[in-house]
Amino acid sequence: VDGFWSFKDYEHVLVTGLEVTPDFAVQGSGFLDFDFTYKRQISLSSATSIDNTTIQIIIDNSTFDYQYANQTGRDIRFYDSTFSTKFHYWIKEWNYDGESKFWVRIPDSGTSEFYLAYGHSTAISESNATNVFEFFDDFEDGSLDLTLWEGDTNGFTECNGYLFAGTSCNNYGRNGYRLTSIKEWTGSYVMEVKVYIDYTNWGGFQAAGWHESTSDGIGAGFYSYDDYYAVQDDGSTSQYYDNYADDWVILTLTANGASSKASYYNVADNSYYNFSINNGGLSDEVIALGKWQCDCRMNESYRAWWDQISVRNYDPTTYTIQIGNQTNANVVDNNVTFKTTLSPGNHTIYFSVKDNTTLWSSKSDRWLYINDQPIGTIVSVSSTLVYTNGTYDTVDSNTIHMWRLDEGSGSSTSDDGSYGWSGYLYNSPSWVTGKSGSALEFDGDNDYVRSSGQTSTNTGEVTIEAWIKLDGDVDSESTIYAWGACPVQLRVTTSEKLKLNAYFDNGGNQYLTGSTTLVPGVWYHVAATISESGDTMKLYINGTEDASYSLSSSNYLYNWGWYDAIGYNGGNWWSSDYFEGIIDEVRVSNISRSASDIGNYLDTDNITFKGSATDQSGYVAAYSWTSSLDGELSTQATFTIHESNLSFGNHTITFKAQDETGAWSVPKTINITVRSFPYAKITSVEPWYVNIGT
Incomplete structure (x- = not known):
């Protein structure tokens, strides 16, 4: 109480995790630098469901003690739950020691509580309906606001705080005139007008509505010598009996498609009437006063005046509002908590508070270590x-070549397939340990293997398989295996993906690229199949299909008749570099093998x-x-x-x-x-x- 600080207390904290949002808190009472003395929490039965909704707050002597507020209500304010955002509001009615009504605009959906603040002797009122509603006019300008209205403006007069139907104040108007808003409306909205009905002839007038055409709009009003009121949707009309002569009526028109409705509230006898309207929804429509939506019952006289009109966003949620007890707006809670995300490393956290005289406390600190995951x-x-x-028997009746590459030395390799061709080593690829037994490692410069024989005989079906391991990133597209019977090549691209090239009669060049990126230094079983009967080209990695392409039924492999090659394509058909890496267990079949058949060939x-x-x-x-x-x-x-x-x-x-x-x-x-x-x-x-x- 004497203003002295205790010694600092501290401790070390270790927090682990990829993203950390630690809570920091301080114990003790303090003061918030806030201009208003009192606050009341306002709680909603459910969080707001839309952005920029407007909610009506009603207070009276049972929920509010007026003696703590300014007699004119000029110190009324509304804030979010942290007092960091001020809400727009409008004082619709202020009755000191009685019932008062406010409209408050809530900017964010998901809001379930906010604050009413008051108690400031010099505050100036910030009540402003224009900031609260999507559209508002209280007709207090002395002349029609032509930034809001257009249409038959010569048929309406603004004076004494009202909008009169007619060419002068307290005169009769004609229901053939329609006053319209400049702004067009699309979506769901609620219009509210306060209007006085002095006299209507048989045709009456539309007191509230939106209009685009006679078949596209919605309206509500009064007709037939004051005794009836009417609601109207997209072209049809319904009439109901009641006497509104010499009465103020608050007419609320909800335009929300099939759920639209009109509500009439007679201020004098405190009576409500609600009626549904089957409306098609607003689409580029304007606010319309005076002339009926249907362009009917025109050229009749009426005497009426509007006090105000507002439009707000339609909110489907109905809220129950609870107003809390009065508390001191300057006193902060004992625990101040916030969350934040911190970078990995050692942090020293400093905390201090400021009182209502702008004096800051001494800093309190704590060491915090954030460990990344x-x-x-x-x-x-x-x-x-x-x-x-x-x-698994890797050689069957459909195997035409089986280059096992298991010799381990020498300048040739044998073929266990039905063709039995030898493979000759050019420019000395190296014998190394392979996936199974020995294998050949190619340096990517000029070494390759070529078959001793050649033929153009083929069945229109082929499967090429091999085990490969890349030495590093592929700088230039290279060939794993080139088939000589037909122009078919299994290759690897510069993005380390498999690629199948083939040339067809009636189809020309066809290319298929895989989706999997091959990692250097890892063994992969790779396979390519072409089937004329199935009209497909496919690629496989480790027995799993990696890419597929559908051929035209008119595509047939071109009969070529050249040597087969491992590690290079001999410069034939498509440009290619030499393969760099290890190749082992090369098998070529005269059928298009299935995924399960290819899977059987994998390492066991x-x-x-x-x-x-x-x-x-x-x-x-x-x-x-x-x-x-x-x-x-x-x-x-x-x-x-x-x-x-x-x-x-x-x-x-x-x-x-x-x-x-x-x-x-x-x-x-x-x-x-x-x-x-x-x-x-x-x-x-x-x-x-x-x-x-x-």
Whole structure:
């Protein structure tokens, strides 16, 4: 109470996470630098459902103590729940010690509470209906506001704070004149007019409405010698009996399509009448007063005047409003809380407060460390489909070439396919360890393999398969395999994607590019198929279809008859560079193999998992690979496992990384499938010996 500060208290806090929004708070009472002495919380039964809705607030002696406000209401204000945004408002009625009505514009949807502030001896009223409503005129200008109105302006007169029908004040008007707004309206709105009916002839007049044509609009008014009122939709009219002569009426017209309605409130006898109107909705329509929507019952006289007109946005929600108790607007709550997002690293947080005399307190500080979350990535998993408990015969009756590349040395390689052609090595590609046994590594300069034979014989169907591993990024599009019977080439693009080139009679060049980016240093099984009978071109990676293209039924592969080549296309048909990387187990078939058939050819021994992770504020301390079927697989970023160590079925593989503080990355997942070859067992051979002869 003497103004002395205690010693500072502090503590160290460790927060982990990718995005952190810590709460900071201070204990104790203080003062808000605010101009108004009192406030009351206004609570809505539900949050506002639209932006810029207008809500009517009504106070009386049971909900508001007028002695704390200015007698004229000039110190009334409305604020959001944090007192950071002032709301536009209009005092419709102010009755000191009685009932008062306000219209408040709520700018944001989702608002469920705000504040009424008051208690300021020198405040000037900010009540302004123009800022609250979409359209407003109280006819206080002394002459018609031609920035708002057009049409038959000579048939209406503004004077003494009213809009009179007629060419002078207190005169008779003609219902053949229509006063219209300059602004056109599209959407859903609510119009409210306050109008006095002194006299109407049989034809009456339209007191409120929107008009575009006689069949497109909505209106409501009075007719037949004051005894009836009428509502009108897109061309039809309904009449109802009541006597409104010499009465003020508040007429509310809601234009909301099929849910439109008109509400008549007789101020004198406090009576309401509501009627539905089947309206087609507003579309580029103008506010219309005087002449009926239907352009009918015209050339009749009437005597009436409008006090005001307003238009607000239609809000489908009905709100119950609760006004809270009066509290001191200058006193802040004991706990001040806010949220923010901080960058990773060491932070010193300072907090201070200012009192109502603009004096600031001493700073209180706290140390805070924000640790970023590591980011883990699955680089590759190869293969994602494996078979165990058996072997698959890679050479069948449809295999024309099977270049296993298992020699390990020499200048040629054998072909286990039906053609049996040797493959000759040009410019010394290197023998290296392959996917299975040995393989050939090509330097991308000038080395390749070419077949010893050539033919143009083909079935109109072909499948080209190989295991490949890129040495690095592809600088120039290169060839994996070039088929000589027909111009067909399996290639890799500069974006490290597969590409299939083919030339057809009646079709010319056709190209198909895959969607998967190949990662250097990773083994991939790649395949390409063409089928004249199925009219398709397809690409596969690791047994999964990567791209497909539908051919015309008139497309037939062009019969060429040249040598087959591995690692280069010989400069034929399409420009190409030499392949840079390792190629193994090349198979060519005279059928378009299915996805399952291609999948059977995949490696049946090992699966290689590659992951990586980064950490911005520290370092990666641990890795985790888990299977949904078998649990933990490894704690290394990269590892290889034999498929026999995995259970049969579909595995969801999860990879994540941990930093030095124990924070884990967001898990990444990939699916693999382990299948089994059929199991064969000889149960008996009887008899187990046979005598030959006597």
